[in-house]
Every structure is written in structure tokens, then in C-alpha cells.
Amino acid sequence: MNSRFAAPLLGCVMGLGLCFASPVAAKVVKADDGGFVTRDTAVVEATPKEVWLALISPGKWWNSAHTWSGDSANMMIRPQAGGCFCERIPENPDPEKITLEGSVEHMRVIQAFPEKVLRMSGGLGPLQSEAATGTLTIVMGEREEGGTQIVWEYVVGGYMRYEVPVIAKAVDGVMSQQLQGLVTLLGGGEIEDADEDATEEDAGSAPTIEPEELGGEDEEAAEGETSEDRMSALEEAVEALEDN
Numbered sequence: 001m002n003s004r005f006a007a008p009l010l011g012c013v014m015g016l017g018l019c020f021a022s023p024v025a026a027k028v029v030k031a032d033d034g035g036f037v038t039r040d041t042a043v044v045e046a047t048p049k050e051v052w053l054a055l056i057s058p059g060k061w062w063n064s065a066h067t068w069s070g071d072s073a074n075m076m077i078r079p080q081a082g083g084c085f086c087e088r089i090p091e092n093p094d095p096e097k098i099t100l101e102g103s104v105e106h107m108r109v110i111q112a113f114p115e116k117v118l119r120m121s122g123g124l125g126p127l128q129s130e131a132a133t134g135t136l137t138i139v140m141g142e143r144e145e146g147g148t149q150i151v152w153e154y155v156v157g158g159y160m161r162y163e164v165p166v167i168a169k170a171v172d173g174v175m176s177q178q179l180q181g182l183v184t185l186l187g188g189g190e191i192e193d194a195d196e197d198a199t200e201e202d203a204g205s206a207p208t209i210e211p212e213e214l215g216g217e218d219e220e221a222a223e224g225e226t227s228e229d230r231m232s233a234l235e236e237a238v239e240a241l242e243d244n
Helices: 003-014 049-056 125-128 164-183 211-215 219-224 227-243
Strands: 027-032 035-044 075-077 084-089 102-113 117-119 133-142 148-156 189-193
Touching: 027 227, 035 117, 035 125, 035 164, 049 164, 125 164, 125 227, 148 164
Parallel strands: none
Antiparallel strands: 027 035, 035 148, 035 189, 075 084, 084 102, 102 117, 117 133, 133 148
């Protein structure tokens, strides 16, 4: 990593995430020797389609302080299974140096369900150098009273050379910042913290959001299922993430 950006990133980690301070904060809803889970939710006025289109344009909302190039305009997501959440590293404009353009893979898309779920796998920021990995699941669902609810959950596990309480707090702050950026792009909204009283025991096993919950298990079921049924299933999945 360019030393210009390495120091701030590592300094934030060692400083218990103080560099990640923001008006809102997600919750580390579970943490143990094997990893941690951070989760928060937001409600915006935008429709699920508007949320989706904004979400897959990270250059418009990702915080430039948490990039390798120093500019979020270099961030991009290809919303297809196997697609890359990547960052372009521009050539160095210094005429005395000969450089080439580079790139960084932040995460890999493993599920892209337009207007419903974006799930990606990978270790963000300082986790990239570790044997740990993470799964980021972003779920959106239309609310009866209007607007869209967004559930943002990052599950990290595996060997890492950081103390879990330290890195969990740092990553937690960054996740909250990114969600805040998305909400701001969408015109603002309300960010709801995960249950303050949640404990490891309360968290239990993580809920799963499978394709059949969003659109039917097989072709025959899919043909007979209505949009209302699919949305109902999605809302139940969102509630499971919040209540679990």
C-alpha cells in the first residue's frame, strides 16, 4: 500500500477505530475468538430500485478515506455473480517516475439480486493482508408506509493478527460510515442501530437469505408466486436479520 494511505489506516486500527467516528454507529452484535459480526439498518425515502442503483455505484458514496488510491471515484462494482468490487489505481502523474495503472479487489460478488440483495465476499481494508475473510450482505425491502429499509451486515471470521475487540470496533465504524454515505446520497434517512441489548447468546446462529425465500425454489413455484409473496418473504428475511 502507498505509505500515504497505509499509516492512516493502520493508525485507525491501533486507535480502536477513533478515526472512523461518525454521527451514527453500527453494533458489533457478536464477537469471539473466531471472528465478529457487525450490523446496522437504515430507512430511506428512496425506492428499492433507487437504492440498488445507488448501491452499485460506490464511487458516489464510498468514503475516499478508506480507499487505496485516495479517491472513491476509482471504486466500482460489477453486480453479477463473480463480479468484482474493485478499485482502479491510477498512474502516478509524477513526470520523473515511470508508473503503470494498477487495481485492487476489495470483494467478490457472490449474489446479486437486483433491488433485494447484494452479497459479497472478501476482507476489507486491513483484513486484506490476513487469512480472515468476510461476507457482506446488504438487504433492501420496501416498507408498507413507504421508503426502503436497508439491512447491512458484515460477518468476519478466520485467522488474523489483530485482537478481535480492536479490529471489530474499527471495522464496525467503517461499515457505519459507508452506510451513512449511501443514505446521504439517497437524500438522507434514519439509521437504526442494532439492538443495544443484543449479546452473543441473543445473536444465536446467523439467519440465511436464500433465493427460494426471495423468488421460489423451482420453476413451477416461481411461476405461481406473486410479487407480493416475494416481497413478504423478503420482509420476513429482513426482520430475521434485525431480530436475531
